[in-house]
Amino acid sequence: MNLTLRVWRQKNARTPGKLVTYKVNNISPDMSFLEMIDVVNEDLTLKGEDPIAFDHDCREGICGMCSMYINGRAHGPEKGTTTCQLHMRKFQDGQTITIEPWRANAFPVHKDLSVDRSALDRIQQAGGYISVNTGGVPDANEIPIPKDIADKAFDAATCIQCGACVAACKNASAMLFVSAKVSQLALLPQGKVERKTRVENMLAQHDAEGFGACSNIGSCAAECPVGISLENIAMLNREYLGAKLTSENVG
């Protein structure tokens, strides 16, 4: 395949960026999208030009590190797929592909396609956990959890923290991300004790980081590579209302 790439190049957060065009040839349809960029980077390096910086690590769709806006879509055109699992066979010979970083105020650009997503970690630190020390816990089968509840909690727990939901949202909201953790832990008996403070603290941190509010458009869920459902946002809203409107230990 022969392709024209338009790639966002930006030296660092303080320097303005711009789209730069590269012609690339002999791309195999079996390559992953990131392997295609590897090939481009090898050529750039040999020519003495700075290779394109991008985030990636596991290359098997689970670590959540890869992040790119491809032709106006988070992680590219294929539904339910991270960039590292996107393959060139999904593109056409001769196509022009525009590649940009995630864009959100809460995600400053490090360089080229690499952005700072540490805000998401700080939201987790605000309460995305169950307060239990190591040791001294009950036997794992002591508290049975109905299969459908465990499955639902699992569905929410699959979030990989890639930030596509933020990138896809016109408000740059991270609600889908927050809702996934809140739902997972609120569903499980072990997580119920702290559910009120958890949702309040995580949402407060979400706002403090500069993410926008949710306006129920749903592009976050549409672009989520692991299929986190909008139902989690509904649950988040219920949890938040419950925390605000009920007294301790009720509801």
Next chain:
Amino acid sequence: MLLDAKIPEGPLAEKWEKHKFNVKLVNPANKRKYDIIVVGTGLAGASAAATLAELGYNVKAFCYQDSARRAHSIAAQGGINAAKNYQNDGDSVYRLFYDTIKGGDYRAREANVYRLAQVSVNIIDQCVAQGVPFAREYGGLLANRSFGGAQVSRTFYARGQTGQQLLLGAYSALNRQIAAGKVLMFPRTEMLDLVVVDGKARGIITRHLITGKIETHSAHAVILATGGYGNVFYLSTNAMGCNTTAIWRAHKKGAFFGNPCFTQIHPTCIPVSGEYQSKLTLMSESLRNDGRVWVPKAVGDKRAPQDIPENERDYFLERKYPSFGNLVPRDVASRNAKQACDEGRGVGSTGLAVYLDFADAIQRDGLDKVSQKYGNLFDMYAKITGENPYESPMRIYPAVHYTMGGLWVDYNLMTTIPGLYATGECNFSDHGANRLGASALMQGLADGYFVIPYTIGDYLAQMKTEKVTTDHPAFKEAEQQVTSRINKFLSINGTKTVDHYHKELGLLMWDYCGMARNAEGLQHAKQKISELRADFWQNVRVLGENEELNMTLEKAGRVADFLELGELMVDDALNRNESCGGHFREEYQTPENEALRDDANFAYVAAWEYTGDNQPENLHKEALDFENVKLTQRSYK
């Protein structure tokens, strides 16, 4: 230097309990006077950092990723073992211990493995308490499945994402301590050297990957939890960033390297498709619960799988190993797949693949049930290969997966440098020459949650609380070495890329020190790697500067270390004149092509001591005593 494994006296089942009582304790009020560095935030690192902070120590945690949650433990799919015997199928701590020792081809330390089996039970309790959504039965109790090398169902799992869910549990415990101010987290920070003061590990030198800033950090003890070094092969199932730098630098500062040549080759990986390939993707071993492995009986049979009738197929694992069938351990399954391909019976365009077929399972249990069990893995396969595994069998081939070698540690997980610990995959201790499925997650969490928090206290209690400041000459010297190495990379300005060297090294390692080795090939590889290493330092091209995000510079440092480690792996493989587990020396095999051990001469851990640049390393031997398990030829027939 005498190698002392510090294995406690007494019967196997009582060693750990006794040892826990005998170790010195740090008074709770004094714990806050001690600083501990943890490098790596995977299962071993995150669990250790969180637990030590819960106990009251001041912890600094480091990872090269942008978030602690992205450590490569996240990619483990299949499950985690624990001797809970919830299925009433005869499991016990002793059976898990026995399976692991046998699975490791009798090259692991009995005491460590027994402790691992003991604490496996607590790990599941801990993870459930943290909200890890393990698979459950309809009655609400935990579900189990079986894995290679075992005849009981003791594997706990969370769909095909067990590693992710366990890591998120440890990450949440870590987050809680970060919020509490007890852990200082340093993401996008890579350790580039270890600082040793008066013979003790007292700190590290790091580089911030965005700003290039070289920083110094001091502590009372340093824990390395940096994972394996399988990326020495370039193509592996490891994440792209996994590297050996932290442990290799520690090795050069005096930490012995144990069994470097023990590499696990995982049998069920999606085969290589082209030159550009950057990464191999594993299909979980759990697939072999229902998938049947086969190749055509006839050499050169290139028909489509559905056109090959049943009686012209060779289900070679079921044929040769009737009692374990498709669930033989990984080294056995891998070697047999290679053998079938070497005979010319491999399938697919390259001939380097065998089929993993679900047709029978789909017919027996229905499409729905199969997709419920393995759906996400099937989707992943379809995405990568563009083929539908529900309609035609998957093609799989063995790939480099896990390294059983690593820094030598004693029973307390301390390396030969006092105050330097190694946990999880980056130590050598628990898996012998082959790791059974679902035991890496177990070891990572066992070390982090339940071993190191006890044993490190013993060391700290015996040292003074005085801090070494980073003004100490040892820090200055290490910092200066790191800086001049970086400047060297940036000044070579040669004509070949870093990846070029990495790929060349990987091919050499795979061809000559991979699934099968022989003395002649290893000698050849040794020579070639040494030439490649010299060429690297002459002709590598690293553009840009240090004071920016410079991914080529990062890679250059890692590949430089892989080049040195590769040579040591080859030396270790040459030294071990026997076959065991993942180390298969072609000269040493049974008439049935099984690995032939030499217990009289090689029942030891090879611990290598660095003696200087371009000098041969010194070999130390830790004899392995098997008091409880009788050494026998491994049989899965």
